[in-house]
Amino acid sequence: MSMEMADAPIFDPKKEIDDSLRIYAFCMRRIGLSSDSSGTAVSYVLQQLMFAASVCGICYHVFSEIVFIGLTLAHSPKVQDVVPLFHTFGYGALSIAKVFVLWYKKDVFKQLMNELATIWPAPPLDDEHQLIKDKSLTALGIAHRWYFFVNLAGVWFYNITPIGIYLHQLFLGQNAEIGFVWVSWYPFDKHQPVAHVFVYIFEIFAGQTCVWIMVGTDLLFSGMASHIGMLLKLLQRRLETVAKVDRTDEENYNEILENIKLHQRLIRYCNDLEVAFSLSNLVNIVLSSVNICCVVFVIVLLEPFVAVSNKLFLGSALLQIGMICWYADIIYHANADVAVAAYNSGWYRTSPRCRRALLFLIKRSQKPIAFTAMGFTDINLVTYSSILTRSYSYFALLYTMYSED
Template sequence: MDQTARETAKREIDESLKLSIFCMKRIGLTFDKPKTTSSYLKQQIIFVLSALCICYHVFSELVHICLTVSNSPRVEDVVPLFHTFGYGALSIAKVFVLWYKKNVFGQLLEELSGIWPMPPLNEDAQAIKDKSLAALRIGHQWYFAINILGVWFFNLTPILLYFYRSWQGQDAHIGFVWVSWYPFDKHQPVAHVAVYIFEIIAGQTCVWIMVSTDLLFSGMASHIGLLLRILQRRLESLALTEKTDDEHYQDLVQCIKLHQRLISYCNDLEEAFSLVNLINYVLSSINICCVLFVIVLLEPLMAISNKLFLMSALIQIGTLCWYADDIFHANADVALAAYKSGWYRTSPRCRRTLLFLIRRSQKPIAFTAMNFTIISLVTYSAEI
């Protein structure tokens, strides 16, 4: 692939990940090197402030949990505090992994541009590419909208409750977004406003982090699935046109090289996201258990805040499992596509080579949580 085609491929990949890149910029991270010193300093300041914001946010929730345990160690008082704390702790883990491996992710995107399907493509390959990118775009838009609307539901709930109670003639006051501890009286007028604004920023920052990492993983995984499906079509069309044995062999060699590059790319991506997936799997499981406990045993039937939180948590972990599962099955289908090809029309040399491809594609490609468990829809169904 020449430099012009590679740059075009990079632009297409960036366009498919624009919502993830947008969210990353909100917390001061980017895969592109800043062009000026002022841009670099601006990014660093935003990142440091974002990190400090969510760290204190999680610390204040942890202190509140400890104080609650010491004052009233009842299950019904303590458990409702854990899922929001867990969400914040998960955000901290993700942002520092994203920051630490920022160059790794950038390199993976650069490598992806080298194997990206570029014109001229046959009709089937172009259709697969268009369908995959359209589905990814719709999925990312919905995921982004659900998370943004969810956090702003929490941000505005205290104000909406204030107006509702005032309309009902009840004693009304504006509360807080989260249940946290502060080393001062947060009910004083100035402190109340400052804390409310801080909690809005902290909650929004957590969402920027969660959305950016989740969309980055799902986008890159979707692109691998796209390339595996194009590889399937190439294999299915093998030897269906009149060519010499050498030409059939060269076509097969190109398919094997692409498959090897995709396997290598998947392994690199798995290594980059493995720690994030482990933290995600463990904390999401705890969060889901805690919020289900609250919904079933403690929360009134008409209350919806925890139900929305549960829906968001299930969508978040379900999205990751969906795209990881797609790669798992797409790689397995490579062997089936090779078997359905016109291999019986080829020379013994091509058949032996094709057999190696089939044997290799039967070895699963899977994302794991630090080898603790495989991330797939089976994992998702077991978790819920």
């Protein structure tokens, strides 16, 4: 028996958490923000250079789009000329806000992951608890892979669209010239051969960097929120079994106290996570309606040549804000269900002090745990519905202005 225990692999909760966030880690390495500090001095320098290049690239990318929007407004302030520029600018601006959060809060995120490992459900687990854990990790993995694929496919459709248009024009016998990935301003003639190649490569790099940042940040948030939702569901199952098996009053009381302590740790963890992502969530909420509205306007009324790219952009924009609202909503309801689980326990078989402890837990569970946008609004599926409603309202306004022109 001792030999079997010695041969059994040691469970490492940190490794299991890291495995669930491996796509996030992959994206972060692409921009030089890897949390792995075990590399050499050369790898560290290369990592810092990659991060500097990534930040400078997206900052100039957004700046060049702002300048181009200003020039367009000065020369042709028509809706159909200005609106197609805003959704890519909004995506870039959101990327800058998110990379700032990732860099500024990197130590906080590392601490949160280490803290999560201390409350991670370790084997052996009973069948019901193991099923909840497995289903949560499987669903998270599927969601992350699809989100990664949609965003990556979207940016690469943008990257190859100018080449596709060029080949299409050649096929029709027209004068063909390879265009650019984004509509941006440069302080030189970007149509010169060497400059054209440089700009095209730079725009691919900048667009891809924005995607790494967006995907990485969203996968980190959704992954950590999903894990907290899973732990709250496991807490519910533990509470439902209180006093339903033969135990002494002291054992029941100690079990209730352990559940209260776990619940309080989860609440503190959610609060820390909310503070870390609050700025990012605010920018998300503010820009999402504008981004969705503008890209729908372009899809419906303009630019048939980039319809596939814009549809993928729309899909990624809807998934991006939808995923954040979905996982925030999971925590909101999972915490409320803790009170229901405590009431469904065998509390009526316990002593008055056990009942008082359970009542304390129920009262605390009835106070919502909510992620917010810097305290301005809670984030949940109701927020997602409001974003879609505002997007449609903005689109209707733009359509009216376009029809009048």
